[in-house]
Amino acid sequence: MPLRGVPIVVTGPSGVGKGTVIAEMMRRDPGVVHSVSMTTRPARPGETEGVSYFFVDRPRFEDAIRRHELVEWAEVYGNYYGTPLAFLEENFNAGRDVVLDIDLQGASAVRAHFEDAILIYLLPPSLESLKERLVNRPRGDGDDIDLRLSEACTEMRMIGMFHYALVNDDVGRAAQAIQHIIHADRHRLQRVYPSLRENSLLGRPKV
């Protein structure tokens, strides 16, 4: 029985650098798969169907909600985003771990859905550094820095839901820490026990 894959949730406040850390981790560890979300947002130049996102229209997305095809979903600035269960299950069955870059509510839903989910929270080195990152990055309309910081503080107080907490003071170190977490979990007793029983090492003593 090959080891079944698990969901690896990476969450953190807006501006913490989650995307960069995840990209670096996946560059080092090609065995890990990135979750592909379903969205009603139109594809941008360079985005590929089924790789960047599964692009669908609103009726199809709302149908997916009704049919419980999504582990978690949210509406952000008028567009739906969600995580299709089928994509995760296919990868888990093939023994691949899947990284999910999702928000706090999404993390909660994944934790509720999968008992073997690994939840990692990425923290900024300090509030000052988070503010600096938010100020310096390209801003969308209505991007209110003080509001974002206040939301970050509220969100960080939900850290008790997570299994691991990393401070993103260095992209390489944070990426490596996620690798350690992923590889350690592949030896967690409850995860390997089915395969140990199957190869009869833990069967009845007969020598």
Add this chain to the structure above:
Amino acid sequence: MPLRGVPIVVTGPSGVGKGTVIAEMMRRDPGVVHSVSMTTRPARPGETEGVSYFFVDRPRFEDAIRRHELVEWAEVYGNYYGTPLAFLEENFNAGRDVVLDIDLQGASAVRAHFEDAILIYLLPPSLESLKERLVNRPRGDGDDIDLRLSEACTEMRMIGMFHYALVNDDVGRAAQAIQHIIHADRHRLQRVYPSLRENSLLGRPKV
């Protein structure tokens, strides 16, 4: 507040190759400390007091037992062996993780004593390979292979007490797996939370 060290227990049946895997892991990761046992066994050529063992006489060892200075101890072939609590505490306070190469009863005692202990069980690839290793290694008097194998089978059924299980099919891979486990644990929420609170990242929202 620097991260406090934790005990890393590595247990496995006689002949599984624990010593070799631990030595390889420590060669790669000099930040980890090996526990130094107290023993009444006489020092052998090349062994150093305080590095190989703390060598003591029986009255001193029995005194240590009475004073609860040992986390765990056992009498093997007429000699006492035990793990001094003070050695562990000193290293934990200095932020160093300590690897303990101990038997099942020792692992149980460490688990009972330290709530943040990490317990790793090292398994042979198969019973046949364990038998082969036991047959081929230098044997002491009264080393009964069938008895050892039967004991191994009984012992392996206590695997539920451990957090991680590794199959030692390759020394390098097993050593690396232990490294992953040690480094992942350094980001475990309950372990890092005190330091996160202290640097006020998770204090009351004030921006």
